[in-house]
Amino acid sequence: MYQHIVEAADFIRKSIKTQAQTGIILGTGLGKLVDQMQIEAEISYSDIPHFVVSTVEAHKGRLVFGTLNGRSVVVMNGRFHFYEGYNMQQITFPVRVMKLLGISELLVSNACGTINPAFKASSLMLIDDHINFLPMNPLVGPNIAELGPRFPDMSRPYDPSINQKLKSTAAEFDIELNEGVYAAWIGPSLETRAEYRFLKMAGADVVGMSTVPEVIVANHMQLPVAAVSVVTDLCDPDNLKPLKIEDVLHHAAKAEKKLSRLFSELMTHL
Numbered sequence: 001m002y003q004h005i006v007e008a009a010d011f012i013r014k015s016i017k018t019q020a021q022t023g024i025i026l027g028t029g030l031g032k033l034v035d036q037m038q039i040e041a042e043i044s045y046s047d048i049p050h051f052v053v054s055t056v057e058a059h060k061g062r063l064v065f066g067t068l069n070g071r072s073v074v075v076m077n078g079r080f081h082f083y084e085g086y087n088m089q090q091i092t093f094p095v096r097v098m099k100l101l102g103i104s105e106l107l108v109s110n111a112c113g114t115i116n117p118a119f120k121a122s123s124l125m126l127i128d129d130h131i132n133f134l135p136m137n138p139l140v141g142p143n144i145a146e147l148g149p150r151f152p153d154m155s156r157p158y159d160p161s162i163n164q165k166l167k168s169t170a171a172e173f174d175i176e177l178n179e180g181v182y183a184a185w186i187g188p189s190l191e192t193r194a195e196y197r198f199l200k201m202a203g204a205d206v207v208g209m210s211t212v213p214e215v216i217v218a219n220h221m222q223l224p225v226a227a228v229s230v231v232t233d234l235c236d237p238d239n240l241k242p243l244k245i246e247d248v249l250h251h252a253a254k255a256e257k258k259l260s261r262l263f264s265e266l267m268t269h270l
């Protein structure tokens, strides 16, 4: 496994001159951030040894290198989900590769449904903590000692210093940024009313089908990570409307401008 990560990183290093400082993972419907970049190079996942290829249509499946507001970045445009049938090691493989490429922090975004009635559609939520309801953890199996310890600490999984910067940047540019707990749910079927009630009782504010595996792996490698959720639908168990993927994409597109601004402005503070 470690050898595969090294091989993928070596391949990218040979193809790309850019030394990326920040890694960014773009969630469903949130790919437009790359339009704000000065792109230097792109590589399709299918060209990188040992990478898997995203099956979700809204995802493009490319690593994009360049600068965002003056900072050198590598952007994963398209991520992998457990519901696609990949295992946890495959989903998190790119994060490990980006770490080997030398990034100093990782920013993650995702689309989510909100169980917290105070959050509105198209609003942003800074993830302060998470609950892993996926039936697996990416660190199960022999520990890769070259990357990190057997029992990584998760007392502050989202970097307090980056979170502070995200909050002050949001305030500076008048972007509403709530804060809360993200629950990862396996999908691809959406949650039932009873499951939303359960998630609420468990202490979650929002629910989605990604992010947590990548964040666990980043913590394992002591790679500082922060994540912002885009609320795409309201999940009120007592008044639940059928969810349409078009609505998710519509709200993601609306919120995407705010997210791009937030990430882009953050670059000058990292």
Ligand code: HPA
Binding pocket: 111, 112, 113, 114, 185, 187, 190, 191, 207, 208, 209, 232, 233, 235, 248
């Ligand atoms: N659950 C509910 N709503 C959502 C999700 C989810 O996993 N992802 C995006 N909207």
